[in-house]
Amino acid sequence: xxxxxxxxxxxxxxxxxxxxxxxxxxxxxxxxxxxxxxxxxxxxxxxxxxxxxxxxxxxxxxxxxxxxxxxxxxxxxxxxxxxxxxxxxxxxxxxxxxxxxxxxxxxxxxxxxxxxxxxxxxxxxxxxxxxxxxxxxxxxxxxxxxxxxxxxxxxxxxxxxxxxxxxxxxxxxxxxxxxxxxxxxxxxxxxxxxxxxxxxxxxxxxxxxxxxxxxxxxxxxxxxxxxxxxxxxxxxxxxxxxxxxxxxxxxxxxxxxxxxxxxxxxxxxxxxxxxxxxxxxxxxxxxxxxxxxxxxxxxxxxxxxxxxxxxxxxxxxxxxxxxxxxxxxxxxxxxxxxxxxxxxxxxxxxxxxxxxxxxxxxxx
Numbered sequence: 001x002x003x004x005x006x007x008x009x010x011x012x013x014x015x016x017x018x019x020x021x022x023x024x025x026x027x028x029x030x031x032x033x034x035x036x037x038x039x040x041x042x043x044x045x046x047x048x049x050x051x052x053x054x055x056x057x058x059x060x061x062x063x064x065x066x067x068x069x070x071x072x073x074x075x076x077x078x079x080x081x082x083x084x085x086x087x088x089x090x091x092x093x094x095x096x097x098x099x100x101x102x103x104x105x106x107x108x109x110x111x112x113x114x115x116x117x118x119x120x121x122x123x124x125x126x127x128x129x130x131x132x133x134x135x136x137x138x139x140x141x142x143x144x145x146x147x148x149x150x151x152x153x154x155x156x157x158x159x160x161x162x163x164x165x166x167x168x169x170x171x172x173x174x175x176x177x178x179x180x181x182x183x184x185x186x187x188x189x190x191x192x193x194x195x196x197x198x199x200x201x202x203x204x205x206x207x208x209x210x211x212x213x214x215x216x217x218x219x220x221x222x223x224x225x226x227x228x229x230x231x232x233x234x235x236x237x238x239x240x241x242x243x244x245x246x247x248x249x250x251x252x253x254x255x256x257x258x259x260x261x262x263x264x265x266x267x268x269x270x271x272x273x274x275x276x277x278x279x280x281x282x283x284x285x286x287x288x289x290x291x292x293x294x295x296x297x298x299x300x301x302x303x304x305x306x307x308x309x310x311x312x313x314x315x316x317x318x319x320x321x322x323x324x325x326x327x328x329x330x331x332x333x334x335x336x337x338x339x340x341x342x343x344x345x346x347x348x349x350x351x352x353x354x355x356x357x358x359x360x361x362x363x364x
Contacts, residue, residue, distance in 0.1 A: 051264055055128050055161070063162060068130035072138040078106055082146040086138070089189055091178035098175045099156040101132040103141050105149035108195045115197035117150045117233075117361050120179050122157070122172050122216075124207030124241065124339060127165060127268035132156050136342040143345065144204075147358035151196045153179050157212070164270035165279065172212045173219055176203070180228045202234040202364050203295070204357065206339050208268075210240035214282060220294035234297040234364035236357055239339045242311040244281035245274075249310035261307075283318060290322040299329045299360040301353060303336035331356045 045058035056064040074086040083106030092098045108116060121144070123130050123137040130137060132154035145152040155175035157168040180198060187193035205213040217235045224230035243261050247253045262275045269279070278285040298319060302312035309332070316330040333340075333349050341350035 049267075051126070051128065051267060054126055054264070055267075057161060065129050068125050068134045070135045071131070071133040072135045073133070074101060074138075075142075079142055082106075082142055084142040084145045086142060087191075088133070091182050091189060092174060096174045096178070098171065098178045099132075100175065100178075101138070101141070101154045101156075102189070102191050103145035103152040103154070104191050104195065105145050105151075107149055108151070108191075115200075116195050117148060117200040117202060117364060118179060118183060118192070118196045118198070119144060119148070119150050119152045119202050119204050119236075119361055120176055120232075121152055121154045122203070122205030122209035122212040123154060124205065124209045124239075125159075126241070126264055127160050127168055127208050128264075129159065139345060140206075140342060143354060144357060144361075147354055148361045150202075150361055151191060153192070160268045161270065164272065165268055168208075168212060169215055169219070169279070173216055173223075176201075176216055176220070176232075177225050180225050198228070199233070200364055201232045202236060202361050203232055204236035204238065204361075206238040206342070207241040210237040211242060211280070213237060214240070214293075215279065217294040218285075218289060218292070221292040231294040231296065233295065234299065234360060235293070235295045236299040236301070236360055237312070237315070238301045238353075238357065239303065239306050240300070240308060240312050240315065242280060242282060242308060242315065243275060244283065244311075245276050248283075248314055251310050283314065287322045290319060291324050293319070293324055293326070295326065297327045297329070297360070297364055299331070299357065301331045301333075301356060303333045303338065303340060305335060305337040307338050329356075329360055 045060035045062060048057045048059045050056045053066055055066060058064065074088050076085055076087050078085045085104045086101055088099070088101050090097050090099055121141055123132060123134065132138070137154060141152045141154045144150070155172050157171035179192065179201065181187060182189040182192040183196035183198035185193060203213040203216055213235050214237060217232065220232065221230045243265060247258070252258065265275060265280050273279050275281065276284045300312050300316045302309045306312070316328060319328055333353060336349055341353045344350055
């Protein structure tokens with residue numbers, strides 16, 4: 001494990017949230033694709049509010065996404081870079097269909113009958129941008145599948161502001177249930193039915209995806225999956241997106257800085273859940289809930305310069321102190337910011353970060 005000194009007091013928060021009014025209610029006629037209204041509708045529409053670098057919402061109802069839009073198609077025959085095959089499929093029953101992208105390592109069939117661990121992955125993006133097809137997430141999921149090796153299932157979920165939280169929490173939990181069903185011998189998806197080891201499911205996610213992974217594990221203990229149980233083998237929380245009204249550790253106390261993060265959360269949940277709701281601030285939940293985390297092992301990774309590093313450090317300490325009967329790994333990368341490994345995956349530290357996650361999954 002790597003540890004680093006606390007230096008958040010000198011860390012700059014590079015983005016600003018501009019307010020052009022309040023987020024519209026759910027009934028607003030949102031559209032997230034330029035094709036349905038045309039570029040003229042975008043340009044002529046006054047901006048209602050903006051999260052710079054993330055989304056711009058127009059009064060016409062159009063949601064303009066400013067990142068996460070560069071996508072990659074799946075590679076059913078295998079990616080030339082790592083041999084990992086990928087495809088887009090729909091899992092689940094007619095009442096709860098879930099769109100996912102599957103990743104299968106090239107050596108999956110090397111030993112007939114051998115099953116692989118299954119990583120159910122939730123991408124980040126502040127709950128407002130990205131999909132499983134987003135280039136940085138496609139690349140990361142494929143790299144993880146090759147490194148473990150494992151079957152990786154990247155789960156799509158509905159985004160705010162068109163569909164505010166808690167929709168994403170419901171979607172990813174439905175995704176987990178669909179993966180469990182598909183891994184059974186009679187499962188409808190052959191990659192999972194043939195190669196997926198249902199007894200070795202690991203939840204993983206970065207940033208907002210790590211938030212989703214934590215709450216999925218909490219929910220699993222409360223709502224066991226029939227024929228499966230109430231725990232997965234592990235949960236990997238990568239550069240987790242958690243926050244709170246009051247500063248924690250070396251977090252900035254400046255109200256303007258904190259207000260920018262609170263504004264982002266307000267948009268994600270349509271103002272339904274405050275900055276200290278357990279969804280965004282798990283430390284506000286009772287210790288008993290932490291003790292019931294539905295997994296045997298937890299990995300927490302973060303970077304010294306990550307916006308949320310103090311929350312990740314506190315998460316590791318809280319889970320140690322709450323009486324949870326499991327194994328914790330903590331890994332902090334010196335001198336690195338929030339999810340840097342997605343944007344510079346070939347640097348030495350990113351390669352080490354990936355190796356830490358892969359090793360954790362292999363041990364689950």
